[in-house]
Amino acid sequence: MPEKQSEAEWNDQLPGIIRACIVAVIGGALIGVIGAAFRASLSWLGQRHLEFVDWAHGWPLLGWIFPVALGTVGVAIARLMIRPHPLASGSGVQHVEAIMRDQAEPGSLWIVPIKFFGGLLAIGSGLALGREGPTIQMGATIGAALSKSLKCPRIVMQELQAALGGAGLAVAFNAPVGGALFVFEEVARSFRLRLTLVTLIGSGTAIAVMRMILGSTSDFLVKPQEAGAPWTLGAFLILGCLLGLLGVLYNKITVSGLEVFARCSRWPVEVRAGIVGAIVGLVAWFFPRFVGGGDGLSQEILSGGMALGPLIIILVVRWFLGPLSYSAGTPGGLFSPLLLVGACFGAIFAGLVNAMIPEQASVSAVAFAIVGMTAFFTGVVRAPVTGIVLIAEMTATTALMVPMLVACFGAMLTASIVRGEPIYDTLRRRMLESFPRY
Missing domain, CATH: 1.10.3080.10 (Clc chloride channel)
Incomplete structure (x- = not known):
């Protein structure tokens, strides 16, 4: 009572x-x-x-x-x-x-x-x-x-x-x-x-x-953006569909990293984590700015001053570095690393689009990077509204709302078609298997 x-x-x-x-x-x-x-x-x-x-x-x-x-x-x-x-x-x-x-x-x-x-x-x-x-x-x-x-x-x-x-x-x-x-x-x-x-x-x-x-400054400083011509919505849709598929793949790589780490059970977890740290340290020797949360690189991409070659290198390195880092099981989240991957892919996609169209019709790499962050977040986490508002607040940009909606639709659609499980559903199931309710 x-x-x-x-x-x-x-x-x-x-x-x-x-x-x-x-x-x-x-x-x-x-x-x-x-x-x-x-x-x-x-x-x-x-x-x-x-x-x-x-x-x-x-x-x-x-x-x-x-x-x-x-x-x-x-x-x-x-x-x-x-x-x-x-x-x-x-x-x-x-x-x-x-x-x-x-x-x-x-x-x-x-x-x-x-x-x-x-x-x-x-x-x-x-x-x-x-x-x-x-x-x-x-x-x-x-x-x-x-x-x-x-x-x-x-x-x-x-x-x-x-x-x-x-x-x-x-x-x-x-x-x-x-x-x-x-x-x-x-x-x-x-x-x-x-x-x-x-x-x-x-x-x-x-x-x-x-x-x-x-202070109240937004996380990323971005110049005012425009949504672009109506035809670009088709490009944003394709970008979103691709990032939805890549989000499912990224989740699988992340979980595979955890499984590989768990299978090496003959070594103490601290030794395994130290090996991961050593690999990341070696990457830092060659690419000092590629390690860590990645906010500096994201800001550089969103400033519009990065060429296609470095973008591709960053994408390849961070694609594997994020899951590798998460496999160590130390405290740390997934959002910041995946936003950098999405920004890289979006900017690269814009470069490819610009290579196929007349110069006077070129699209903004910054706009595609921002939308790429949102779409990749959707593909990985499967929370499109959160992703749209989160990135809009982080970049203080509202002009790209329609492209974000279109890209997130594509990401959500393709990720659902291939039946990829949202990352936190997978991680929650793994956690409950490791730590039964007590």
């Missing part, structure tokens, strides 16, 4: 909704501070990594040892950190979704510092991982912990952890609406009154706090 009374106090009536919103405000403020610190720390470490590799090039014959050693040690320690709490491995989005679907229990609050410092070590050492995975799971863990401390019913806890996970995504990419939509379209796959309210206020509070610390 007391449990039912407690649940009644938190139901969809006004007093319960207000209580839940207050918790969301507190949690949003916390993830706003933590996410801002995480972003600032990653930016600082990324610059130091470039300087470190540049310094190592002072020894042309033996200098490669330094980035390889950094990658080996840094990634091995990052992997060691999750040993007490394996749910802190990887992106963490699959765990947030499993809790929302009543398939798993929330993890320990220790996940927050593990994700924070483990993510800094892994990405700072060069792994091609995204900052959004750690911020999403940190936000969700904070939401679950606050809910438990206030003895919220399970359904309220599930909604609050999902809402603050979305706030974590919002903070990672300075995209409040995209973070909220991610909760509705991907995590919960539903709209409910209380869920909607706590998601909106949680993301809004987190972004407000983060912007007070880091």
Whole structure:
């Protein structure tokens, strides 16, 4: 009876909704501070990594040892950190979704510092991982912990952890609406009154706090774009269809990397992770800017100053580097790396289109790069509305909404035709097989 009374106090009536919103405000403020610190720390470490590799090039014959050693040690320690709490491995989005679907229990609050410092070590050492995975799971863990401390019913806890996970995504990419939509379209796959309210206020509070610390500039600086002539919608549709197929293939490569890593069980996981870090360190020796989250390369592509040759090299290297990095099982997300791949392919596609049409009818490589990011996100994650709004906020560009819609339609269609499973559905199933409900 007391449990039912407690649940009644938190139901969809006004007093319960207000209580839940207050918790969301507190949690949003916390993830706003933590996410801002995480972003600032990653930016600082990324610059130091470039300087470190540049310094190592002072020894042309033996200098490669330094980035390889950094990658080996840094990634091995990052992997060691999750040993007490394996749910802190990887992106963490699959765990947030499993809790929302009543398939798993929330993890320990220790996940927050593990994700924070483990993510800094892994990405700072060069792994091609995204900052959004750690911020999403940190936000969700904070939401679950606050809910438990206030003895919220399970359904309220599930909604609050999902809402603050979305706030974590919002903070990672300075995209409040995209973070909220991610909760509705991907995590919960539903709209409910209380869920909607706590998601909106949680993301809004987190972004407000983060912007007070880091400022409100969009993640990517992009010149004003135009949608282009009507015939270009056909080109955007073809681009989307291709990226839908490539998204399915990328998912398979990512999962295959995890399976290969798991099969090498005769070596401790930290040794295996260290080997991955060593490979990434060697890549850093030859291509220092190709490693890490990839925001710098994405910005260069979106500035329109990259030739076709370098774009192809980046695409090939990052196509394999992202899944390889994720296979190590360190804290880190998938979004940032896949956005770079989508931008590369979109810009390359624009170059091929321009080679086949008169110069006066040429298309914008920047526009195709932006739409490519959106379409590849759709092909991999299968959340087109989130992808469109997320990229629009990250680039402060709304003129490409129609091309984005057309390309995402193509990506969603082709990925569904070949029956490719969305990446987080696959990762959630694998997680539940490894960590049965407890």
